[in-house]
Structures are given as structure tokens and as C-alpha cells.
Amino acid sequence: MKKKLEPINVLYPTPAVLVGAVVNGRPNIITIAHIGIVNHARPFLISLSMGKAHYTNAGIKENKAFSVNIPSExxxxxxxxxxxxxxxxxxxxxxxxxxYGELENAPMISSCPVNMACRLHDIYDTQTHDLFIGEIVETYADESVLARTVVDISRVKPLLFDMSSKKYWSLGPALADCWRVGMTIKKKNRG
Ligand SMILES: Cc1cc2nc3c(=O)[nH]c(=O)nc-3n(C[C@H](O)[C@H](O)[C@H](O)COP(=O)(O)O)c2cc1C
Structure with a gap:
């Protein structure tokens, strides 16, 4: 039996990331979990939803750059x-x-195993939030989290944020192969 809830967002978990920016000439770091992927091919665009009251926003607007760093457990x-x-x-x-990489206003965090430096691409302005859209211009990864050339999330051990429980969760084991496990149904249905 389904219970109808208020129209709340239940789109969790999301990775908790550390965003770096230069604000008033100094680096500042903010934790962000409302992060999204806009485009998985060039230009590689990601989004950050940041409340307008935060200190970091002005620095991203001024310098048109920020970093996204993925912390481990x-x-x-x-x-x-x-x-x-x-x-x-x-x-x-x-x-x-x-x-720092090539963007001098995108401070990245050495102790995070994965880092992306982003150039500000656009801002979607809502009443309460700045939705910053950034283009990834550089990506760094510790060799220890690489499986050949790709990032292995089981080695990154990201922090998974959930608003309902207000807890950080750990990544569990892999379940199945994407674009593959559904093939059994596709074959059965012949397309
Ligand atoms: C786990 C976690 C996730 C958060 N995610 C967001 C978020 O997605 N968007 C946001 O606007 N604030 C988020 N916050 C709140 C900001 O990180 C917090 O208000 C911070 O102190 C603002 O820093 P600043 O004023 O130096 O920019 C989050 C906080 C925590 C602890």
C-alpha cells in the first residue's frame, strides 16, 4: 500500500563533495551534496545547487572558477x-x-583522491539558490584509486549523503553490469 507524501525531493543518495573557490582573495571550501551531471560528453558540464546566503557564491561569480573534490570515508x-x-x-x-592546476581560482584538495577544476559556464538563478553550471577543464586522481585509467569508486570510498536519515552512507558492493543486465529481458521480449 502506497502512502502519498508531501511533494518532497527524495533523490538520494548523492555524493557529498568539497567545492573549492577563491573568495575575497582567499581559498574557501564548502560541502555540497546537491550536485548533478549535466553532460557526460564534451563539454563536460556539472551542476552545483548552492543557497544564496553562502559565502562561496560570490567568489565563484567573481572568478568564474571552482573545484569539485571527492572526499573518501x-x-x-x-x-x-x-x-x-x-x-x-x-x-x-x-x-x-x-x-592548483591551470585555473588559478580553483583550489583543489590534495587529500581528496579525485579532483575536478571547473570553469563557470552558466548560472541558473532561482529565488533561493544559485545553480552553478561548470565545465570540467581538468581532472586529477590519485593513482591508488585508478583501475588502469578509470576511477574505481570502490577505491575512492565516497561519502553518500542522505537527507532523510541525515547520515553519510558507505558504498556497497557492485550489483550488476549496466547496459547488460537488462539484455536478458530485451532478448526475452525480442527488442
Ligand atoms: C553534508 C552536507 C551537504 C551540504 N550540501 C549543500 C548543498 O548541496 N547546497 C547548499 O547550498 N548547502 C549545502 N550544505 C551547507 C553548506 O555546506 C554550509 O552552509 C556551509 O557552511 C557554507 O559555507 P560558506 O558560507 O563558507 O560558503 C551542506 C552541508 C553539509 C554538511
């Missing part, structure tokens, strides 16, 4: 902390060791 407390305090009051620039 060992960074759960630091990830939570970056989402608990604001750069308006606390200097978060020394929370992590940072490095």
Missing part, C-alpha cells in the same frame, strides 16, 4: 565541518592542503 569529519561553518566567520583556507 577518512575525511568524513572534515567534510562535515566544511558544511557546518561559514567562511564569513571562519577561515577555512587552511583546513586542507591545496593545489
Amino acid at each position: 577518512n575525511l568524513v569529519a572534515e567534510t562535515d565541518y566544511a558544511g557546518l561553518v561559514t567562511g564569513k566567520k571562519v577561515d577555512k583556507s587552511r583546513l586542507f592542503e591545496l593545489f
Whole structure:
């Protein structure tokens, strides 16, 4: 029996990521879980939904650049902390060791195994949120999380965010092969 709920968003889990930007001339880090994939081919576009009150937004708008860093389970407390305090009051620039690629205003986090530097592509402006659309211009990964040339998420051990339970979850085992497991039904239905 189904129960009708309020029309709430239940699109979880999403990975909790650390977004880096330069705000007022200093690096700042914010935790973001409302992140999306816009385009999986060139131009590689991703989205961040960021409440307008956050300190980071102005820096992304000014410098037109940001980074997206994927923390592993060992960074759960630091990830939570970056989402608990604001750069308006606390200097978060020394929370992590940072490095830079070709975008000088996209500080990336050394201790996160995967990093993407993004150029601001567009902003979808809602009443409450800036939806930043970024084009990925550089991607870095620790060799320890690579399976040959691709990122192996079982080695990354991302933090999976769920709003209902307000908890970080771990990735479970792989279940089946995409574009393959459905073939049994396709064959049975002959197309
Ligand atoms: C796990 C987690 C996920 C979060 N996801 C988002 C999000 O997707 N969008 C958002 O606007 N704020 C999100 N926040 C809240 C911001 O990270 C938080 O308000 C932060 O302190 C703002 O930092 P700033 O003012 O330095 O920019 C999240 C916080 C946590 C702990």
C-alpha cells in the first residue's frame, strides 16, 4: 500500500563533495551534496545547487572558477565541518592542503583522491539558490584509486549523503553490469 507524501525531493543518495573557490582573495571550501551531471560528453558540464546566503557564491561569480573534490570515508569529519561553518566567520583556507592546476581560482584538495577544476559556464538563478553550471577543464586522481585509467569508486570510498536519515552512507558492493543486465529481458521480449 502506497502512502502519498508531501511533494518532497527524495533523490538520494548523492555524493557529498568539497567545492573549492577563491573568495575575497582567499581559498574557501564548502560541502555540497546537491550536485548533478549535466553532460557526460564534451563539454563536460556539472551542476552545483548552492543557497544564496553562502559565502562561496560570490567568489565563484567573481572568478568564474571552482573545484569539485571527492572526499573518501577518512575525511568524513572534515567534510562535515566544511558544511557546518561559514567562511564569513571562519577561515577555512587552511583546513586542507591545496593545489592548483591551470585555473588559478580553483583550489583543489590534495587529500581528496579525485579532483575536478571547473570553469563557470552558466548560472541558473532561482529565488533561493544559485545553480552553478561548470565545465570540467581538468581532472586529477590519485593513482591508488585508478583501475588502469578509470576511477574505481570502490577505491575512492565516497561519502553518500542522505537527507532523510541525515547520515553519510558507505558504498556497497557492485550489483550488476549496466547496459547488460537488462539484455536478458530485451532478448526475452525480442527488442
Ligand atoms: C553534508 C552536507 C551537504 C551540504 N550540501 C549543500 C548543498 O548541496 N547546497 C547548499 O547550498 N548547502 C549545502 N550544505 C551547507 C553548506 O555546506 C554550509 O552552509 C556551509 O557552511 C557554507 O559555507 P560558506 O558560507 O563558507 O560558503 C551542506 C552541508 C553539509 C554538511
